[in-house]
Amino acid sequence: MNKKVLMQGNKVIAEAAIRAGCRFYAGYPITPQNEIPEYMAENLRKIEGGTFIQSESEIAAIHMVIGASAAGARAMTSSSSPGISLKQEGISSMAACELPGVIVNMMRGGPGLGNIRPSQGDYFQATRGGGHGDYRTIVLAPATAQELADLTMEAFDLADKYRGPVIMLADGMMGQMMEPVVFRTPRPRNYHDDFIMKGAEEGKSKIIRGLILDPLDMEEHNWKLDRKYKLISQTETRHELYKADDADIIIVAYGTAARIAKGAIKRLQDSGLKVGLFRPITLWPFPERELRELAERVEDFLVFEMSTGQMLEDVRLALQGYAKISFHGRPGGIVPTPAELANVIVRHCDERCKDI
Amino acid sequence: MKKVFEKPKSLKGNIFHYCPGCGHSIAHRLVGEVIDELEIRGKVIGVPPAGCAVLAYNYFDIDMIEAQHGRGPATATGIKRVLPDRVVFSYQGDGDLAAIGIAETFHAANRGENITIIFINNAVYGMTGGQMAPTTTLGQKTTTSPPGRDTVLDGYPVKVCELLSGLGGTTYIERCTVNSPANVMKTKKAIKKAFQYQIEGRGFSLVEILSPCPTNWKMTPIESCHWIDESMSKVFPLGVFKDEVSAEVKP
Amino acid sequence: MMIKSIFSGFGGQGVLMMGYVFAHGAMSKGYQVTYLPAYGAEVRGGTANCTVAVADEEIASPIASEPDYVVALNTPSLYTFQNRIAAEGTLFLNSSIINIRPTRQGINVVEIPCGEMAEKIGNPRVSNTVMMGAFIKKTGLFSPDIYMKSLEVVMGGKKKSVMEINRVAFMAGYDFLNI
Numbered sequence: 003m004n005k006k007v008l009m010q011g012n013k014v015i016a017e018a019a020i021r022a023g024c025r026f027y028a029g030y031p032i033t034p035q036n037e038i039p040e041y042m043a044e045n046l047r048k049i050e051g052g053t054f055i056q057s058e059s060e061i062a063a064i065h066m067v068i069g070a071s072a073a074g075a076r077a078m079t080s081s082s083s084p085g086i087s088l089k090q091e092g093i094s095s096m097a098a099c100e101l102p103g104v105i106v107n108m109m110r111g112g113p114g115l116g117n118i119r120p121s122q123g124d125y126f127q128a129t130r131g132g133g134h135g136d137y138r139t140i141v142l143a144p145a146t147a148q149e150l151a152d153l154t155m156e157a158f159d160l161a162d163k164y165r166g167p168v169i170m171l172a173d174g175m176m177g178q179m180m181e182p183v184v185f186r187t188p189r190p191r192n193y194h195d196d197f198i199m200k201g202a203e204e205g206k207s208k209i210i211r212g213l214i215l216d217p218l219d220m221e222e223h224n225w226k227l228d229r230k231y232k233l234i235s236q237t238e239t240r241h242e243l244y245k246a247d248d249a250d251i252i253i254v255a256y257g258t259a260a261r262i263a264k265g266a267i268k269r270l271q272d273s274g275l276k277v278g279l280f281r282p283i284t285l286w287p288f289p290e291r292e293l294r295e296l297a298e299r300v301e302d303f304l305v306f307e308m309s310t311g312q313m314l315e316d317v318r319l320a321l322q323g324y325a326k327i328s329f330h331g332r333p334g335g336i337v338p339t340p341a342e343l344a345n346v347i348v349r350h351c352d353e354r355c356k357d358i
Numbered sequence: 359m360k361k362v363f364e365k366p367k368s369l370k371g372n373i374f375h376y377c378p379g380c381g382h383s384i385a386h387r388l389v390g391e392v393i394d395e396l397e398i399r400g401k402v403i404g405v406p407p408a409g410c411a412v413l414a415y416n417y418f419d420i421d422m423i424e425a426q427h428g429r430g431p432a433t434a435t436g437i438k439r440v441l442p443d444r445v446v447f448s449y450q451g452d453g454d455l456a457a458i459g460i461a462e463t464f465h466a467a468n469r470g471e472n473i474t475i476i477f478i479n480n481a482v483y484g485m486t487g488g489q490m491a492p493t494t495t496l497g498q499k500t501t502t503s504p505p506g507r508d509t510v511l512d513g514y515p516v517k518v519c520e521l522l523s524g525l526g527g528t529t530y531i532e533r534c535t536v537n538s539p540a541n542v543m544k545t546k547k548a549i550k551k552a553f554q555y556q557i558e559g560r561g562f563s564l565v566e567i568l569s570p571c572p573t574n575w576k577m578t579p580i581e582s583c584h585w586i587d588e589s590m591s592k593v594f595p596l597g598v599f600k601d602e603v604s605a606e607v608k609p
Numbered sequence: 610m611m612i613k614s615i616f617s618g619f620g621g622q623g624v625l626m627m628g629y630v631f632a633h634g635a636m637s638k639g640y641q642v643t644y645l646p647a648y649g650a651e652v653r654g655g656t657a658n659c660t661v662a663v664a665d666e667e668i669a670s671p672i673a674s675e676p677d678y679v680v681a682l683n684t685p686s687l688y689t690f691q692n693r694i695a696a697e698g699t700l701f702l703n704s705s706i707i708n709i710r711p712t713r714q715g716i717n718v719v720e721i722p723c724g725e726m727a728e729k730i731g732n733p734r735v736s737n738t739v740m741m742g743a744f745i746k747k748t749g750l751f752s753p754d755i756y757m758k759s760l761e762v763v764m765g766g767k768k769k770s771v772m773e774i775n776r777v778a779f780m781a782g783y784d785f786l787n788i
Contacts, residue, residue, distance in 0.1 A: 008633050008644070026440060034648055053439040057432070058465035065429035065462070069436020072423050073403075073444075077436070095426050118648070179671050180629070180644035182636045199421050199437070201401035201444050209415045210423040265669030339674035 006184050012037035012177040014147050015106055015170065018154035019078050020046055022188045024104070026070035026077040028055040028063040030085060033118040034174035035108035038080040051075075060085040064092030064105070071101040072210050074198035076158050076191065080106035082174070083124050084115060086132070093167050094133030097227065098212025102161035102193070104154070105139075106170040108177040111335030119335025120175035120258055125312035128171045129286040136224050138231045140168045140238065141285040143256040147181030153283070155188045160238065162193040164230055171285060173308070175258050175337060240283035241292050249278030251302040251351065254293070254317050256282050258337065259306050265340025266347060275351055285313070290320035297325040304350055305329045306343060308336065366390030368399040370419045379579025381569025382410055384536045385478055386417050388546045389449070392553055393420065402445040403437055405430045409451035410484040428459020431466035434473045445556055447474040453483045456492040456516045463522070470527030470561040474552045477518060477564055480571035481590060488574030492516040495593045500574070515593055519566050523599035529561040531600040535568035535591060537583035560602070568594055610665045612748070613673035615690055617658035618682025618703070623737035626763070627680065628659035631741065633759040635663040638751040643671035656685050663750060680744060682723075682737065687711060701744055703736070719747060719786070726781050735778035742782025753783055 009017070016038045019027070027042040039056060046052040053070070057063040063079045070077040081089060086107045096103055109124045111117040128141045140160050142153045150172065157168040199208055214220040242260075245267055246252060255263040260281040267277045280296060280303075282289050297303070303325050305314045310333045317327055330346045332338045365371055369390040374383045393399050399420055406414035408427035415422035425433040430448030438446040455463050455477050466473065482500055483489040489502040493515050497506040507515075523531045530552055534545035545567055552563035568590050570582035577585060614631070618624040625646055632644040646659040660676070662668045675695040681687045682703045691713040694700055699717040705724025721743045727736035738760075745756050757776055764771070 006636065008629075008636050008642070026436065028436070051440075055435070055439070055469075058461050061429065062432040062435075062462050062465065065426065065432035066436035066439075068425075068429075069405075069423070069433040069438075070440045071436070072433075073437040073440035075440040091426050092429070099424070174648070175645065175671070178646055178648045180632060181671075182642060199403060199423055200441055201403055202419075202421050203400040207419045208421045211415065213412060213424055262670050262672075264667070268669060337672055339672055340670045341674050 004184050004186065006182045008180050009147060009183050010037060010178065010180045011147050011150050011172070012108065013041045014150040014183050015080070015154050016041035016045070018151040018185060019104065019158070020049065020052075021185055022076065022155040022158045023191055024076045024078050024158065025049070025051050026053045026067065026075040027079065028057045028066040028070075029079050029081065030057050030060050030063055032082045032085045034110060034120075034177050035080050035082050035106065037177070038106065060088035061091060064089040067103045068092055068096060068099070068101055071096070071103045072099075072199045074200060076102075078104040078106065080108070082108045082110045082118075083112045083121070086124060086127065090127075090133035093139065094131070094135050094137065095212055096167040097131070097133075097137035097139065098135065099210050100165040101167075101210070102158075102165055103167050104157045104161055104170060105167055107172070109171065109173040111333070117335045118174060120173035120308065120337050121333065121335050122173060122257060122259060122308040123312070123333060124171065125285065125307070125309060128169050129288070129316070137227060138234070138286055139166065140164065140234060140287070141171050142168065143171050143283055143285050144176065145257050145260045145281065147179065147183045149283075150176065151183050151185050155186065159189060159192075162191065164234055165197065166230075171257070173258050235287040238284060239287045239289040239292065241289040242279075242281040242283060244279035244281065246278030246280060246296065248276055249300060250276040251304060251347070252278050252280050252296055252300050253304050253306055253347070254280045254282070254313070255306040256285060256313065259308050262338060262340050262343055263306055266343035269340055269344040270347060273348065275347065277347055282313070288316045288320065290316070293317065293320045294322070294324070297321050301325045302354060303327045304347065307331045308338075309333045366394045368393040368402075368419050369417055372416050374417060375413065376410065377571075377573045379570055379572040379582055380410070381480060381536045381567060381571070382478060384542060385476065385545070385567050385569065386414065388542070388549055389447075389476060390418065391546060392550045395550065396553055396557070398445045398553070398557070401443070402447070403441070405434045405437070405446070405448040407448070407450040407454040409454050411449055411451065411478065412485070414449055428454050428457070429462055430454065430459065431462040431471070431473070431475065435466050435469070435471050438471060438473050442472070445474075445553060447476060447553070449476045450478070451484065452477070452479045452481065452491045452493040456518050460492075460516075463518075464525070467522045467562045467564070468525045468527045470529070472556055472559055472561055474556050475564040476549065477566040478569045479518070479566050479594065480569040480574075481515075482571055482574045484571050484574055493518075493594070495590060517594060519564070519594075519599040522564060527562050528564070528600055529602045530555050530563040532598045533566040533568065533594060533596050535586050535596060537568070537570060537586040566594070568596070611662065611668070612664070612678070612750070613660065613662045613676045614678040614680065615658055615660050615673055615676045616680045617656060617686035617690060620655065620657045622657075622682045623734070624657050624680075624682060625659050627737050627741050628661045630756065630760050630763050631744070632661045632663070633763055634751055634755045635661070637759060638755055640665060640750075641668050643668050645671040656683065656689070658686065678744070678748065680740060681707065682740065683707065684709060691716075699747065701740060701747075703740065705736070719743060721782060721785060723782065726785070727778060730774065730778050730781060732774055735775055738775045738778040739782035739785075742779040742784075743786050744782075746783045746786045746788060753779060
C-alpha cells in the first residue's frame with residue numbers, strides 16, 4: 003500500500019511524472035510553477051537515464067521535449083500562461099509529427115504578463131489546439147492534489163496511446179496548495195518501438211516530419227489526425243457529478259472553480275435550493291454528451307469560471323439551446339470565495355423565480 | 359577499371375532539387391561520405407532545418423527528424439541526451455541558425471552539448487526568395503535590403519564562428535567553403551573531425567560552410583565561387599576558430 | 610466539522626512552517642486537510658501567510674474567507690486579518706511584539722508572549738513553536754505527541770537538540786494556556 007504524503011501540487015506533478023517513467027524534463031522558470039523544475043532538478047537527475055535541462059527559453063524547452071520524445075523517452079515540460087504561449091510552435095509540431103509528450107500549464111492571470119495569481123484564462127488556448135493548424139490536444143483539468151498525481155500519470159499514458167501532446171491544465175492555486183496524496187502504481191508503458199527514432203541500424207531509415215508539401219497528402223494527414231481526435235472524443239471524456247441527482251440547478255465548473263463551487267453548494271445545503279455540480283475533468287474532449295443528458299431533466303445551468311467566460315462556449319455547444327445557461331466569472335487572478343458564489347447562486351435563483 | 363567516385367551509401371540517390379551551383383548538394387555529399395567513412399550510418403540521427411535544406415531527409419538515407427525553424431539545436435539536444443551513444447547533428451542555414459534560432463544555437467553550444475552543427479552560410483534567405491540574412495554582408499543587395507545592407511538600418515553581419523568559439527562549452531569550430539575542389543576537401547576534413555570529436559565525447563562542434571547561392575546572388579555559379587573568394591571570405595575569414603584537442607572527454 | 614486557520618507574520622518568523630506542521634499533524638490524525646501558502650512577490654521580504662483547512666469531510670475550497678482561527682505573529686498581520694475572523698472565532702497574537710489590540714468585537718483574543726518565552730527557553734527562533742503549543746491546546750484537534758511527530762517529519766534530519774528545544778517550546782506554550 004502506497005503511503006499518504008502531504009505534498010505541494012507542483013511537486014506532486016513532478017513526482018507523479020517521475021514515477022510514471024518521465025525521464026526527460028526541460029523547462030524555464032516562471033511563477034507559479036517553479037517547484038516543478040526545481041523538483042526535477044533535484045530528483046530526476048538522480049535517476050538512471052533521467053535528464054533535467056533548464057532551457058534558455060520556453061521555446062527551446064518544448065523542442066528539447068520533441069527531440070527526447072522522438073528518441074523514445076517519456077518527456078515533459080511545464081510552464082505558466084505566458085510561457086505556454088511560447089511553447090505553441092512546438093505543441094503544433096508534436097501534433098503534426100504524432101509525438102507524445104506532457105505539457106503542464108499552471109495558469110496565471112493574463113493576457114500579456116498579467117499577474118501570478120490563479121486564473122483560468124487559458125481555456126481557449128488549451129482546448130482549441132493553441133498553435134497553428136488543424137489539431138487538438140487532450141486537456142486534463144485536475145481539481146485536487148490527488149488528481150494532479152493520478153492525471154499526470156494518465157497524461158503520459160494518453161500521450162503514448164494517441165501519440166500526441168497532452169496538456170495538464172491547472173492554476174497557481176493548485177500548484178501552490180498542499181494536500182494529502184497517495185501515489186498509485188503507474189501502468190507499465192505501452193509504446194511501440196517502431197515509433198522511436200534511434201538510428202537506422204542495419205534497416206530502413208526513418209523520417210519524422212510535419213512538412214507535407216503535396217496538399218492531397220497533407221489533407222490525408224489531416225483526416226488521419228481527425229479520425230484520431232474523433233476516437234478520443236468518443237472514448238476519453240471524463241467528468242464528475244456532485245449532488246446532481248435531484249438538482250434543479252447545475253453549476254458547471256472545472257479545476258479550482260469546481261472546488262469553490264462545491265464549497266458554495268455545501269453552504270446552500272440547508273437553503274432549500276437544490277444545487278448540483280458538473281465538473282469536466284477532460285476539457286478536450288469536452289464531456290458534452292454527458293452534460294446534454296443532464297439537460298434532459300435539468301433546465302438551469304450556471305457556468306462558473308475564473309475567466310470572462312470561455313468554457314461557457316463549450317457548454318452552449320453541448321446544450322444546443324435545450325437549457326438556460328447563465329454565467330458567473332472572476333478573471334484576472336481573483337479567486338472568489340464559496341460564500342460569494344453561494345450569494346450569486348441565491349440571487350440567480352431569486353431572479354429565476356421572478357421569471358416564473 | 360578503378361572506381362574513383364561513387365554516391366555515398368548514406369544518401370538515397372534521389373536527384374537534389376537544389377539550384378545549379380548551390381552549395382547544399384556538395385555539403386550533403388560530404389556529410390554522406392563522412393558518415394560512410396566513419397561507419398555510423400546506423401547510429402546517426404540528423405535534424406534538418408526549415409529553409410532550402412528542409413527536404414534533406416529526401417536525400418539522406420539516415421534517421422532524420424525535422425526541426426521547426428531555428429530549433430534544430432534544441433531538438434538535437436533532446437535526442438542526444440536520451441541517446442548519448444548516437445551521433446546527432448543538425449544541419450542549418452544562416453537564417454535558421456543565426457537569426458530565429460540564435461538562442462538555441464548559442465545555448466546548446468554554451469552547454470557543451472555533444473552534438474555537431476553543419477552550418478550553411480550563403481548570406482541570404484534562399485528558400486523564401488533572397489531576403490536579407492543575419493550574415494548578409496555590408497552593401498550586399500537583397501530583396502529586403504534593396505540598396506545594399508546598411509549598418510545604420512540593418513546592422514552588421516553576424517560572425518557565428520567568432521561568437522561561439524568564445525563560449526566555454528564549444529570544442530571545435532571551423533569555417534570552410536566549397537567554392538573549389540581544394541576547399542571541398544578541406545570542408546570534408548572539417549566535417550569528419552567534428553563528427554569524430556562528437557564520437558569521442560568531446561562536446562559541441564560546428565562547421566560553417568560558406569556556400570554559393572547563384573540564384574539569389576544573381577550570379578553564375580562560377581561568379582558565385584569567385585565572390586566567396588573576393589568578398590564573402592573577407593567578412594567571414596576561413597580557418598579553425600577553436601580546436602580543443604585536449605577537451606575533457608565526457609563519459 | 611470544518612476548521613480554517615490562517616498563520617501570518619514576517620518572512621522568517623516560521624509561519625509557513627507552523628501551518629505545514631499543523632496540516633501534517635491533522636493529516637496523520639486522519640483528517641482531510643489543505644495547506645495554501647501566499648506566494649510570489651508578495652512574500653518577498655514582506656508578510657508571509659498560509660491558510661490551513663482541516664475537516665472530517667472533503668474540503669471544497671482551501672481559501673478561508675472567514676477563518677475560525679488567525680495566528681498573528683506581527684502587527685501587519687493583525688491589521689490584515691482581524692476583520693476576516695469568523696464571529697466567535699479566535700485570534701492568537703504574539704504579545705511580545707504586537708503592541709496594539711484588535712478593534713474587532715465578537716472574537717476571542719489569546720495573547721501569547723511567545724517571543725519572550727522563546728528567549729527564556731534559549732532560542733528566539735522557537736517562538737513559533739511556543740505559539741503552536743498554545744494553538745494546539747486551544748483548538749484541541751490533536752495531541753502534542755502528534756504535533757511533535759509531524760514536526761520531526763517536516764524538519765527531516767534535524768539534530769536531536771533542535772527537536773528537544775522545540776519540544777520544550779511547544780510544551781511551554783501548551784501549558785501557558787489554562788483551559
